[in-house]
Amino acid sequence: MPQGVNAAEEPTGIEIEKDLTIPKLFHRQAKRFGEGRVAMREKEFGIWRPVTWRDYFENVKYLALGLVKLGLKKGDKVSMIGDNRPEGLWAEMAAVCAGGVGVWLFQDSLIDEVKYIIDHSDSKFLFGETQEEVDKALSIIRECPKLKKIIWDDPKGMRNYRQDCLISLDEVRELGQELDREQPTLFDRLVQEGHGDDLALLFYTSGTTSLPKGALLSHNNMLTMGKHLMEVDPCLSTDDYVSYLPFAWIGEQMMSISCGLQIGYTINFPEGPGTAPENIREIGPHVMFAPPRMWEQMTRTVQVKYLDATWTKRKCFEAASRIGYHVADMRFKKKRIPWYWSALDKLSKVCVQNKIKDHLGLTNVRNAYTGGAAMGPDHFRFFHSLGVNLKQIYGQTEVAGISVVHRSGDIKFDTVGHPIPGTEVKITPEGEIITRSSSVFLGYYKNPSATAKALRDGWLYSDDKGFVDDDGHLVVFDRTKDVFTLRDGKPFSPQYLETRLKFSPYITDSWVIGDKRDFITAVLCIDYAVVGKWADDKKLNYTSYQELSQKPEVYDLIEKQIAQANQDLPVTAKVKKFTNLYKTLDPDDDELTRTRKLRRAFVEKRYQEIVDALYSDAETVHIDTTIKYEDGRESRIRTDMQIRKVKA
């Protein structure tokens, strides 16, 4: 990848005037970069294929005109669903350029979720990718009368579909070309219309408690977000970014649209969701933004490989980690690093950590961010010990991305850093975090009461509890409603303990219970692959996740992991009892949000019997439940879950 461009040579960012819109900026950048610069790359059929800014522009132009020809009017909503791919971004940009409003859906949304969002957003068009999305759309179109056209782009399996509401991406493009021949100046006119305060995107937040709410974001919200973030950590136009997280997640929009469009770095799309880690390694991105679960997954990969490695390799890794952790801790404490430590650090980086970084695709990363949910300090320290400049961010859909971020060299792993430029963050007397900036959203779509609650006098009320520490760093405690009261009356964040438990490679998900109770308990989901491998090595037989999770040996293993997490926690906050859940927590079962946050109230209700058993003298809890699959089939599950006390 090209490197070595001095930041000073780069345009130091773009002035965001009030009337600047995403289409205007897109038009300007496409003209500026033209054919000579690669806007995006997609790995297809095993080869990275470039898309120049000119290709990008033409695709967007004809798609936009095609939508106009199909009847798109200013302010109409255009929904999109599908994996990350250039066509997805073109569709979004085309919708916005034509004066429409973009709405993204999570690729794995179930039919009910698709129906709710399409109907609630009043979408007129839906861009799908394959037969799968078309099937979803066709099954709801009768209940969503406002939906006029479904656009698909992968012809596989589409040979027998002849419905009038279907149209292919190529046909839309052709309609656009036709319209362009009739009215050659139309596209430019459309682009020049519009004002920065106009609505650009409608983003549905993954509600942990209720139905998703649609956050209205203006062009100005999005553009100022990118500008403010890049004032803290400048990006270069020669940078590479890999877009593999759902476009329906605001973090991905911030990187691909807000930052990508302003600086013009190359956005790379992996071949498929399964090849993302491999493709990230091939690209070696310079900037990365991922939710904690991706970082947790990377940590787990390293931990598992470590367990599998030969004795010599393990010892080398242990020695290098010890040095890495020590130096990282000195940096966290802002101590001067003595020359011999920095020499040792260099040596261990060259011999061990750089190789690991290479395998994770982190070699070129200048700034890496995590956000969207809490991440444990253990994971955080782990990446810093590798020499990855991982920073915590704090943000939400309602500020078009982020509002608070760590600065390089000033990182504390229990905080989220300082507000980005142009952003004020305050703590209300009740301890709630509130934000004011040009990126604060316009309100919730068709939900004035929620809007009035979230937006007061220009301030965005987050419903998160937090405080500012002595160094001026913001500390996010937890969602207000999630904060526990311990036996001794102290407040306690269950998320903190959950992330600690998840540092064990054997645990994928954890759910901590104990608000206003005598002690803390936990329900854990084992990692099937890692525990399965462990069981194979121990010659334990099992046939399913359910069986494996209930093996006494697995309980012993998990108990050890909990004992480790319990270390140096106050007595009242230690996990006293736990059980292994017979299945993993799943967004399809409403147990997690699409961004994989635990829906605490829901699981507590759903697994009431487990909670009761944890707080009784029972040694097992009997489960007899019916699981309903997406296609309507049902299967009955009967099992006994053990309840295990953690030995002090």
Add this chain to the structure above:
Amino acid sequence: MNGSHERGIGEVLLELQEVSMHFGKVRALADVNLKIRKGEIHSVIGPNGAGKTVMMNVISGLYRPQKGDIHYKGRRINHLKPNERACIGISRTFQKVEVFGGMTVLDNIRLGRHIHLKSGILSGALYFGKTAREEIEHRAFIEQEIIDFLEIEQLRHKPVGMLPYGLQKRVELGRALALEPELLILDEPLAGLNLEETEDMARFIIDINEEKRWRVTCLLVEHDMGVVMDLSDRVFVLNFGNMIMDGTPAEVQSSPEVIKAYLGEEELYATRG
């Protein structure tokens, strides 16, 4: 099955005439007659030991029948070896996967492409001109028509032996398709697959048969009656080496003889899910 006109079901592609095969005193096939028309999915069903796999081995050339003729596109092919039959467009998968476990997915599939490589040892060693062009063409074919089609991008460089059974079956199908066959013999492609894998595989079979790019005639041996009845244009019923009947799925399902011989008990007819 609708759309048979669109798929251009027409002339006879493969014909077995009075084929008999015995091993010692065991008669595995007794005067079997079968006509497979271009473009159709023709299934062979029958209880265990009915002689289905023998029939497939006779068609693909692993066994030589003692009696009877096999015609492919009007040409008698009794004397052709399996590799020669592959060259004229007959390809197959096996009941128990027969992949090269130590080789990568890509190499297994490339192997299926081997018969289409035209350049010789010398130009292969020097690697210029036609050889290089040929390799690019074959690479494009494998990537676009097989890897993308079977959705195995993430597995390209994995050794096949490391993959779960369902994916091994998929790789085997990929290798069979790499031959660009006109007739594809699928010997129990769904055996041992879970529900999701079964659905995927059934979809691939429909696509191979219907998609304009492929339009491959399929000879399917399968025990999963639900899939057989849904997918097939015709069903051939075999019992103890004898043909019981050859008809449309509806005819087969309502034939008392078939029900007696094979579907007999009701549970047997129960389909998955």
